Amino acid sequence: MTSSDAAAFHLEVPYILDLFAGPGGLDVAAHMLDVPSLGIEWDKDACDTRYAAGLKTWHADVSEVRRNRFHELPSGLNVLAGGPPCQTYSVAGNGAGRKALDKVEKLIHELVAGVGEKEIDEELKKLGGDGRTALVLEPLRYAIKALDCENRDKRPFDVIVLEQVPAVKALWQVYKEALETGLPREDGTRVRYKVAEVKTLHTEAYGVPQTRRRTILIARLDKHPAPPLPAPTHHTFNPHKPEQGGPEEKQTALPVDGTTVLLEPWVSMERVLTSRKGPFEIVSNYGSGGDPKKRGIRTYRQPSFTVTGKVSRNAVRRHPDGPALDPDRLTIPEAGILQTFPPDYPWDGGDRSQQVGNAVPPLFGMHVLAAALSLPLPPEEKLRGSWGRLDPKSAEYAQLRTDGCKAPDGCGPDCPEPEGQSAPSSSSDSSRPRTGASARRSAK
Structure with missing residues (x-):
């Protein structure tokens, strides 16, 4: 094509x-x-x-x-x-x-x-x-x-x-x-x-x-x-090589349908959640293999986990390098931003997480x-x-x-x-x- x-x-x-x-x-x-x-x-x-x-x-x-x-x-x-x-x-x-x-x-x-x-x-x-x-x-x-x-x-x-x-x-x-x-x-x-x-x-x-x-x-x-x-x-x-393809890397050429495109680094939470000051990390609301003790963690310098209907349960906690945070949960506007909705998208009705x-x-x-x-x-x-x-x-x-x-x-x-x-x-x-x-x- x-x-x-x-x-x-x-x-x-x-x-x-x-x-x-x-x-x-x-x-x-x-x-x-x-x-x-x-x-x-x-x-x-x-x-x-x-x-x-x-x-x-x-x-x-x-x-x-x-x-x-x-x-x-x-x-x-x-x-x-x-x-x-x-x-x-x-x-x-x-x-x-x-x-x-x-x-x-x-x-x-x-x-x-x-x-x-x-x-x-x-x-x-x-x-x-x-x-x-x-x-x-x-x-x-x-x-x-x-x-x-x-x-x-x-x-x-x-x-x-x-x-x-x-x-x-x-x-x-x-x-x-x-x-x-x-x-x-x-x-x-x-x-x-x-x-x-x-x-x-x-x-x-x-x-x-x-x-x-x-x-x-x-x-x-x-x-x-x-x-x-x-x-x-x-x-x-x-996730096994979290630095690969990140902001520290330069654009990379990729052949697509007979042409060459330049790939940008993946986008981190830090780049879009601009209202959050200081380093932070997100703890997933679900655990690996169903074990809540094995919940995944993503740092502010990485993309978020998949935003699900239980996104308001994702804990936001202080990164080891940063201060205490408030609020300690993702807000609905923040979850919307991670989904790439406009920052002021008018979420209405009930069960907005869903x-x-x-x-x-x-x-x-x-x-x-x-x-x-x-x-x-x-x-x-x-x-x-x-x-x-x-x-x-x-x-x-x-x-x-x-x-x-x-x-x-x-x-x-x-x-x-x-x-x-x-x-x-x-x-x-x-x-x-x-x-x-x-x-x-x-x-x-």
């Missing part, structure tokens, strides 16, 4: 539909690229943050929208993006999704073969569990649904971008095969896609000041040039979307500028909620049932793990 091939691809007006949109990581990335987006998000807390941030949002269940409201989606949506909930596939989860991989793979093949929605739903019921495992099929079901939707003139999505934890790589490979084989229309014809290599990427290789791995799938309609993967811009971090931990790092999202859409990357400093909070009494805020909830100041008739969802917005953050339906369905 050459740079000229990538440059040949152009969407007149890219417009992203972000499934499982969370508090807005991918939408912030789209905003930085001047691309409009619409997010669908089940969790009320995340929607509160999205409305405060001024992001277009449907507070809705992704599956319910596909079944009953697909025709209401704006007809101009031409980029499908999503990161389905991953706990059942994650190493940190209970493994139900991993055990069901073969069954889910079978369902992907059945969808591509043209098996109807009702039949697929009946088979999904047999999987049992809390429903999250089945959600990995939703992007494919949306892509197929678009092919026979009269409201969008049966027009397929031009681009599909998916991200997940590395444990889902095998399913993304099956997705790749399905998209290349072709998705079925009702008239028996097929719509085919070109798909980039499914690959697990390190977010610190794109300037994110934390070590986090995500497996990416990028596809374009067969009439377009094949998509590239985003080229790395920074070194990866090796929101931050579930989000796609916007800087990483910028690289992925820019590669998928062949757009130039804006300077990273743009993400460090002010974002601001939308006035909840403003007409713009009321319109966002009316569009997303069909009510200007609260949940409307099409919003998910309130059972299991979190309490109304408050100024404090709850760091306790969420239970019930909200935890089961909302997290990525």
